[in-house]
Amino acid sequence: MAAREKAAPGELIFRILRRDGEVRWISHICQPLFANDGQYLGIRGSNSDVTEHERMDRALKESAYNLSEAQRIAHIGSWELDIIRNKLIWSAEIYGIFEIDPSVFGASYKAFLEFVHPDDRASVDEAYTRSLSDRTPYEIVHRLRMSDGRIKHVHERCETVYDADGRPVRSVGTVQDISKQVLAEEVLRESEEKFKGLAASAQDAIIMMDGQGNISYWNDSATRIFGYSREEALGRRLHDILPPLRYHDRSGAGYSHFRETGEGPFIGRILELSAVKKDGTEFPVEFSVSKLLVRGEWHAISILRDITDRKRAEGLMQQQVRNMTALTDIGIAISTSLDVRVTLNILLDRLTSQLGIDAADVLLFDQDTLCLTSAASLGFRTFSIRKTSVRIGKGHAGRAAYDRKTLIIPDLGDTLTHSLKDEAFRGYIAVPLLSKGTVKGVIELFHRRTIDPTAEWLSFLELMAAQAAIAIENATMFDSLQRANTELAISYDTTLEGWGRTLEFRDEDTMGHTKRVAGLAVRFARLIGMDEKEIIHLRRGAYLHDIGKIGIPDDILLKQGPLTKEEREVMQKHPDYAYELLHPIPFLRPALDIPCFHHEKWNGTGYPRGLRAEEIPLAARRLTEKAGLSRRCGNT
Secondary structure, eight states, X not given: OHHHHHOOOEEEEEEEEOTTSOEEEEXXXXXXXXXXXXXXXXXXXXXXXXXXXXXXXXXXXXXXXXXXXXXXXXXXXXXXXXXXXXXXXXXXXXXXXXXXXXXXXXXXXHHHHHHBOHHHHHHHHHHHHHHHHHTOOEEEEEEEEOTTSOEEEEEXXXXXXXXXXXXXXXXXXXXXXXXXHHHHHHHHHHHHHHHHHHHHHOSSEEEEEOTTSBEEEEOHHHHHHHOOXXXXXXXXXXXXHSXXXXXXXXXXXXXXXXXXXXXXXXXXXXXXXXXXOTTSOEEEEEEEEEEEEETTEEEEEEEEEEOHHHHHHHHHHHHHHHHHHHHHHHHHXXXXXXXXXXXXXXXXXXXXXXXXXXXXXXXXXXTTTTEEXXXXXXXXXXXXXXXXXXXXXXXXXXXXXXXXXXXXXXXXXXXXXXXXXXGTOOEEEEEEEEETTEEEEEEEEEESSOOOOOHHHHHHHHHHHHHHHHXXXXXXXXXXXXXXXXXXXXXXXXXXXXXXXXXXXXXXXXXXXXXXXXXXXXXXXXXXXXXXXXXXXXXXXXXXXXXXXXXXXXXXXXXXSOOOHHHHHHHTTHHHHHHHHHTTSGGGGGGXXXXXHTTOOTTSOXXXXXXXXXXXXXXXXXXXXXXXXXXHHHXX
């Protein structure tokens, strides 16, 4: 009897392969049979085809698995709340999100609320309660507090099923772990706040363009630099408002290429371009662009800096370098050329090119006539300026010289002189040339437009005027020195001639001999190509060749008839007397060879040293021949 009670039916499910090749699932149920007295009789069994049921069961399990995997991958769990029985069913993923072991957790709505962050608990409960009363679905983002204190962010959705009487029966919903998204959003939000803070405090214009080239961000500095408010700029095409009109087509085409490829000649580079303000003012900017890929579209972030002041400073520096170069050129001209007109022409060339003036001239002051006359000019269409002669105190130039002040006339109007009417000048500046408090002349600048000079411009002009005054002063001093040297040389030669004639007055027989000797010697020296400096000393030596006879007593010098031996010895001392007389005078030392050695002879029989042949200085040899010729000419 006991065996009979234990003999329960059994089921075995297995597959078979039919003759047509199809696989079918078979359910085999069998049960042992016993008689009333417990005797075993045999087995009773049955087979049934359960293929469709097995397929549905497996599909259901596979669907459940796929759902579970999908929930795991998306961090989304599903739940169902039986409101009548207060029974909460969670999917495996929700247990994973809440980090709870299903075997030790009794899922219920109250237990769920315990995991909600205390600060969010009331709002979650209120949202669910309100959805029940309003019979509307709800969704909410709230925080979970883990057992170790960590915080998670979840996104929850819920819908409720009601019975025929409108009473809630069952709620179903999902919970998605969005902690990573929230963290990313917080990081992005923090980054955006930092970007906005930096952009707001930046002195440069920061402008962002979307994939269509429209302005999507515009900071305060962009408003300050370009004049457009944020409201005026946002949504407009940057290439329609900031580049000058002549660049619009090129800029638009360049951005179209960038939008398609993310590449362009301006990406990653710093360029200097022209931009236009709201009021139409064109000014230079430093421009750089970075690219940013947003949802598959290329966006651009542009940083623009107003470099007007920098370019002005660079221009001023370059102008100062050019000015210094011009001043150096003038200084070199002054130091290397004593021709004042050459220096003044160089000065006018530098002035007109550096200052951008159409024409200029220099008038020199004549102390004798008290008039200013043209010395150099440049840039004039006619030659009338070369005939200029202005009395000091009269006209524009004369007034500037008299007042010793720079005269600036922005617009000459009807005050232009008749001789310059054809030049069509308007602007005019006259600068007096002063050296050591003395007026040397005037620089005149003429321009065919009005003149509005800056302080730097005038400073350079006055420096050039000072250089011109120095050049004129140097030339004047050189001319004066030349005249003084010439007059001194003439005085020297006149004195030497006087010494020679003084000797001739003692001996009437030699009257004119000295002058004839000097003339013959000079003519011969020029014929053989002697240097002019050497000829000067040759002439002086010729005038002084007998100067030593001033020490010979008259009774010997003027004696008629032959001299005695003793008298001849006295006479032959006159070359030594010449040396003693002339050597202390520095400028006559180069001429000493003639007075000292003109009585030496080729054969060595001369005096005072008895020199022979080439021992005799060349100048003395030449003079000896001409002296002999002079005596023969004088005796005929």
